Amino acid sequence: MKFTRNHYFLIGILLILFGIQFRLVDSFVINERCTRALDRVMRKTPVASNDAFSAFAMQVHPNPTKRVRPPRWIGAAMVVSGIVVTLHSFALKRH
Structure with a gap:
């Protein structure tokens, strides 16, 4: 598939x-399924163990979830690269 002006503009x-x-x-x-998959990939300690406190905690909050805090610079980098790609799409010739 050949990238055209419209593809660059959309990206x-x-x-x-x-x-x-x-x-x-x-x-x-992140939901429970993604948290468990991320935990397997990262090879950290298990999300939930089998001790008494974990069993009590699972009754209060049954689904283990993970909170991801992306760095502030990622958003700025995406905006700047999006502007560059969009301006590049205007520089391409039409077909």
């Missing part, structure tokens, strides 16, 4: 929108 706009979202949102909460 640039999406990068700008995702960058704005990363700048506005402080943190993301």
Whole structure:
């Protein structure tokens, strides 16, 4: 598949929108399934152990979740790269 002017424009706009979202949102909460998958990949301690306190905690908050706080610079980098890609799409010739 050959990238055309429209593809570059779409990628640039999406990068700008995702960058704005990363700048506005402080943190993301990942659901239980993704938390367990991330835990397996990172090879850290288990999400929930089998001791008495963990069993009590699972009754209060049954789904273990992870909060991800992306750095502030990621949103700015995405916005800037989206602007560059969008401007590049205007420099390409039409077909």
